[in-house]
Amino acid sequence: MIGRRQMAKCRECGKEFYQKTTRGEFCGDSCRGAYWRRQYRQQAVEEAEERLQARRNGNGHATPEQRKEASEALAKIVQRGQVSGQFRRRI
Numbered sequence: 403m404i405g406r407r408q409m410a411k412c413r414e415c416g417k418e419f420y421q422k423t424t425r426g427e428f429c430g431d432s433c434r435g436a437y438w439r440r441q442y443r444q445q446a447v448e449e450a451e452e453r454l455q456a457r458r459n460g461n462g463h464a465t466p467e468q469r470k471e472a473s474e475a476l477a478k479i480v481q482r483g484q485v486s487g488q489f490r491r492r493i
Contacts, residue, residue: 413437 407420414433419426428434 410421412429414437419429
């Protein structure tokens with residue numbers, strides 16, 4: 403059946419159109435672009451929500467108690483003299 407075109411429904415606007423190829427899913431370039439832009443925008447929004455949620459949950463960062471313990475341990479090291487408060491310049 404060479405030369406016979408079939409009617410298909412556009413994935414973006416739902417309008418019926420004649421397919422140019424068997425893979426045709428959109429009635430035109432504008433609908434194809436709009437569809438994929440919407441898909442990528444939706445994916446970007448979901449990723450941003452996941453990052454926000456991870457940030458709210460701590461995202462693997464230290465809790466306030468862990469930060470306090472770390473600063474106390476650092477203070478002990480400095481008191482013992484293992485770390486000087488001065489930097490040596492190398493020329």
